[in-house]
Amino acid sequence: MRIMHAERRGGPEVLTLAEVPDPVPGPGHTLVDVEAAGLNFADVERLTGSYLPPALPFVPGSEVVGRTADGRRVLAFAERAYATKALVEDPLEIPEELPAGAALALLVQGLTAWHLVRTAARVAPGESVVVNAAAGGVGHLAVQLARESGAARVIGTASTAGKRDLVLELGADAAIDGAADGYAGRVLEANGGAPVDVVLDAVGGPVFDAALHALAPFGRLITYGASGGADPRPIDPGLLSERSIAVGGYWLGAHLRRPGSNAAAPLKELIELTLSGRLRPTTGAEYELTQAGQALADLAARRTVGKVILRNR
Known part of the structure; x- marks a missing residue:
């Protein structure tokens, strides 16, 4: 071979x-x-x-x-x-009619997006969700899966107008610039002036810090990457307790190594959503x-x- x-x-x-x-x-x-x-x-x-x-x-x-x-x-x-x-x-x-590229997009990126929405953030119907880097491999799927989970408002961030157009085409209610400067203000404006329930972040750095200040009471920020660089500043425990917000992380590799973990069920759901046209990898x-x-x-x-x-x- x-x-x-x-x-x-x-x-x-x-x-x-x-x-x-x-x-x-x-x-x-x-x-x-x-x-x-x-x-x-x-x-x-x-x-x-x-x-x-x-x-x-x-x-x-x-x-x-x-x-x-x-x-x-x-x-x-x-x-x-x-x-x-x-x-x-x-x-x-997998079915013969599922293109190879779409199938492969559902494995690492699709499973990560599924677990971010369902397992890590536990997005509930009626909640507002921000997906940072929403045009990326995981992000564009997380936007769609947040909608499938009943989110009332989905906001995606992206660095260019073209990427923001793609995020809107995929079903986001709003697409905004994801730069750290002014981030919280843009998120609140996109959410009708209110802070948001969930932020899914793969950017890190100053964006991570800004996202904390965009969360509503009992909100959750889930980090799964740091493409914008690590942020050496510590998280203020007082901020977390004062607003009852939670910060968590997610990595698919650790999840799959857990005893009893099973990728088949979420993968089957992702494939069904793709074949029905409700999910577009x-x-x-x-x-x-x-x-x-x-x-x-x-x-x-x-x-x-x-x-x-x-x-x-």
Whole structure:
């Protein structure tokens, strides 16, 4: 089989093509022919060694759409996904009519968005929800899932007019500039002058601090990333208790490692919502397996929009 692997740490340029023997599945694993693999920014970070540095040689990727030996088309987490074959655990059979890009958008990003809305923030009918970076891979799905959960008002933040237009197309009631300066005022204005019940934040830094001041009593701020940088300032416990607000975090990796965790039920719901047209995963460019380095370079440089995949033709 063919793989794209790195024999040294570095950027996307260190990936090279190699021919290796097919992996042999052990207990609990299934070998699949890879139709497409999903790309994530974490793949870039692992190549450089800045995030969970792997042993070398290293084959990136953690998610595939593929076909089992008995012909089932499946979606699954995988190790060594940048390949023509991969070993997977707990594969979920998916319909033929579900495009590979959409399916892969529902795995890491879709499950994260689902759990942010349902598990971490526990969005209730009638509440107001702000999604920071709402045009992003997780954010654009969280906007739609907040609406599905009965939120009375959904507000998305984004950095450009074009991204804000996309957020509105996806069903947000308002789309605003997400810059930290003036953030709380814009959020309150977009919510009819009232503070909001929930903020889902992947930006961090000064935006995180500003979001705290946009929360209503008993509001919740859930952080799941820090693309804007870490904020070294401590959270004032007095602010939390005075307004009865809560701050929490969420990471899908930790959730999936919990005993008894099961990704199948939320994934099935996400797939049903997508096939019915009620959820629209944003899909982007498709690259050949041998173009993995260019694909990751484009992803890292923010030249892509939507879920980027490597496809085996």
